[in-house]
Amino acid sequence: MSAxxxxxxxxxxxxxxxxxxxxxxxxxxxxxxxARSFGLEWLTTTLSTVGTIFVxxxxxxxxxxxxxxxxxxxxxxxxxxxxxxxxxxxxIWFAITALVSVLIGIGLGVLTNPxxxxxxxxxxxxxxxxxxxxxxxxxxxxxxxxxxxxxxSKATEAASGAVxxxxxxxxxxxxLVVLGIALGAAxxxxxxxxxxxxxxxxxxxxxxxxxxxxxILLAPYGSAALxxxxxxxxxxxxxxxxxxxxxxxxxxxxLVLFGLYPLLLxxxxxxxGRWFSGAWESITLAFVTRxxxxxxxxxxxxxxSLGVPQSYASFAVPLGATTKMDGCAAIYPALAAITxxxxxxxxxxxxxxxxxxxxxxxxxxxxxxxTGATVMLTLTLSTLGLPLEGVGLLLAIDxxxxxxxxxxNVAGQSLVPTxxxxxxxxxxxxxxxxxxxxxxxxxxxxxxx
Numbered sequence: 001m002s003a004x005x006x007x008x009x010x011x012x013x014x015x016x017x018x019x020x021x022x023x024x025x026x027x028x029x030x031x032x033x034x035a036r037s038f039g040l041e042w043l044t045t046t047l048s049t050v051g052t053i054f055v056x057x058x059x060x061x062x063x064x065x066x067x068x069x070x071x072x073x074x075x076x077x078x079x080x081x082x083x084x085x086x087x088x089x090x091x092i093w094f095a096i097t098a099l100v101s102v103l104i105g106i107g108l109g110v111l112t113n114p115x116x117x118x119x120x121x122x123x124x125x126x127x128x129x130x131x132x133x134x135x136x137x138x139x140x141x142x143x144x145x146x147x148x149x150x151x152x153s154k155a156t157e158a159a160s161g162a163v164x165x166x167x168x169x170x171x172x173x174x175x176l177v178v179l180g181i182a183l184g185a186a187x188x189x190x191x192x193x194x195x196x197x198x199x200x201x202x203x204x205x206x207x208x209x210x211x212x213x214x215x216i217l218l219a220p221y222g223s224a225a226l227x228x229x230x231x232x233x234x235x236x237x238x239x240x241x242x243x244x245x246x247x248x249x250x251x252x253x254x255l256v257l258f259g260l261y262p263l264l265l266x267x268x269x270x271x272x273g274r275w276f277s278g279a280w281e282s283i284t285l286a287f288v289t290r291x292x293x294x295x296x297x298x299x300x301x302x303x304x305s306l307g308v309p310q311s312y313a314s315f316a317v318p319l320g321a322t323t324k325m326d327g328c329a330a331i332y333p334a335l336a337a338i339t340x341x342x343x344x345x346x347x348x349x350x351x352x353x354x355x356x357x358x359x360x361x362x363x364x365x366x367x368x369x370x371t372g373a374t375v376m377l378t379l380t381l382s383t384l385g386l387p388l389e390g391v392g393l394l395l396a397i398d399x400x401x402x403x404x405x406x407x408x409n410v411a412g413q414s415l416v417p418t419x420x421x422x423x424x425x426x427x428x429x430x431x432x433x434x435x436x437x438x439x440x441x442x443x444x445x446x447x448x449x
Contacts, residue, residue, distance in 0.1 A: 018281045020220040021288060028224035032231025047228040054222030057215045058294035061208060066176045066293055066322065067183075068205035073315040074184025075198050080311045086420060090316050093416045094324050095361050097264075101256050101326040101408075102360035105334030106353055108252050114245035114335060115342025177322045212297045216285065223288030230399050242397055245339045252331040253404040257283075261415050268422045274433055278306040279414045286410035290402045295410050296321045303414045307428035308421045316420070320413035325376070327405030330360040333380040340381060340390030352384050359383050 015023075028047070035043040077083035187194040262272040282299040289295060300317040304310050334356050341348050359380045381388055421427035 016281075017219075018284045021223050021284045024220035024223035025227050025288060028226065028228035029231055030228075031224065032228035035228065035232035044229065044232040047225045047232060050225035051222060051229045054215075054218060054225065055289070055291070055294075057218070058212075058289060058291055061212055061215065062293050063176065064204065065208045065212060065296065066318070067180050068201050068208065069296065069314075069318040070177060070180025070322075071184040071187065071201050072198070072205050073318045074181055075187050075194075075201075076311045076314045078188060080309070080315075082424065083315075086312055086424060087315070089420045089423065090319070090416060093420060094320065094412075097256075097260065097326055097412055097416065098324075098330045098361050099357060100260055101252075101330035102334050102357050104255050104260070105248075105252050105331040106338070106356060108248045108255075109335045109338030112244055112248055113342060114242070114248050115339040117244045177319075180318075209297050212294075216298060219285055219288060226288055226290075227403075242339075242394065245335060245394070246397055246401060248335050249332055249401045250404050252335060253327050253408040256326055256331065257408050257411050261411060264415065264419060268419055270418070270422060271433065275306065275415070275418065278302055278432075279411060282414060283407050283411050287403045287407040290399070290406045292321045292325070292406060292409050292413065295406075299410055299414055303417050305431065306414070306418055307431035308417045309426050309428070312421060312426065313417055316417035317413055320416060321410075324413045324416065325405075325409045326412045327408030328402075329376050331408070332401065332405050333360060333377050336377050336390075336394055337380050337384055337386060339394070340386050341384075343390060343393065344387055346386060348384075355383050356380060 031043065031047060034040065035047065077087070080086060187198055261275075265272050265275055279299075279302050282295050282302045285298055286292065286295045292299075296318060299321065300313055303313045303317055308316075337352075337356055338348065341352075359376075377391055377394075378388055381390065418427065418432075
């Protein structure tokens with residue numbers, strides 16, 4: 001009589017990562033409300049410190065991550081049939097979705113008049129120090145050094161009269177994009193002699209992606225701190241005077257995320273629910289981190305899980321993380337420009353609206369995948385001839401708006417590769433719908449088999 005095999009221990013159910021992030025958001029809102037309601041400065045400081053550390057951890061990894069990801073993405077195109085056509089179609093769909101998004105932003109602004117209903121004065125408004133013009137945009141395409149690093153100094157005077165100078169090192173992601181594409185193209189042109197360089201770059205990218213994953217595991221705590229700080233610091237006191245503008249930004253992002261994108265999926269015969277299920281993790285992470293670049297590894301993994309070939313996703317997603325910004329570069333600048341014009345009593349003409357659309361489609365790379373959209377906004381205002389002092393009036397609530405904008409950005413960065421892959425017949429629809437085969441190559445099983 002043979003002994004029966006011991007029963008396997010039941011597996012513990014783990015909370016999905018996206019659910020952990022949303023739970024962190026709920027906890028953060030509660031902590032922020034407590035800190036603001038009871039004047040707990042220590043709690044506000046703690047939330048601010050934890051949130052700042054989380055964002056700094058993401059930022060410190062950006063330079064090597066973006067540079068190596070773009071080099072590898074370009075070199076991966078050698079494994080893709082019709083690579084040039086895929087690249088062109090990707091850029092075209094970036095432009096199409098940006099154009100529709102900016103039209104949605106303009107439409108909302110014209111219908112709701114966010115500036116006319118704002119209870120905020122323009123007295124004392126100052127132009128922001130960080131500004132963007134077309135000349136600045138063109139000059140920023142040319143790297144100033146190998147890593148696109150920039151050193152800036154700021155002098156501050158203490159009450160005693162002593163002057164201290166603080167220096168900081170920043171990076172220009174747009175220059176990293178140019179460097180990465182140039183190095184990848186050069187590696188392709190060199191051929192076999194570049195194989196060791198490509199192999200080393202792929203290894204470096206794998207190491208930094210692992211580091212990013214470790215940082216991302218802290219997202220539930222970072223999200224709690226970031227949203228808590230926003231609630232504790234801003235609250236309705238600052239959002240209220242610009243309430244219509246804030247609601248317009250969220251509504252515009254919602255129309256693109258839950259209206260435009262599902263429509264495009266339906267037109268291409270793809271399940272909307274399945275795409276949201278596959279992309280939801282990166283969308284929620286983008287909402288709390290406010291960084292397309294920081295969310296890049298998750299976005300790329302989610303896009304590949306939706307059936308987009310890895311060789312193509314490795315090109316399209318990193319490119320999108322630095323240039324595809326439907327929230328920050330289309331919806332937001334359109335609404336912000338209309339709001340600023342109304343605040344300063346300036347009438348916009350059809351030519352102004354056409355310029356807004358042009359800037360959104362052509363200049364979206366200026367946002368460069370970082371938190372905030374100040375450069376893109378000042379670029380839009382300067383093109384329209386609107387007062388740059390208006391930017392300062394909107395910055396107070398920018399972190400709250402940036403969450404919805406970045407979530408929309410990242411969703412588009414996953415959507416476009418999925419659509420292009422479908423249009424070119426390279427989308428693995430079995431993977432998209434979660435269908436699998438058994439080990440004996442039997443019939444398909446799983447969702448929608």
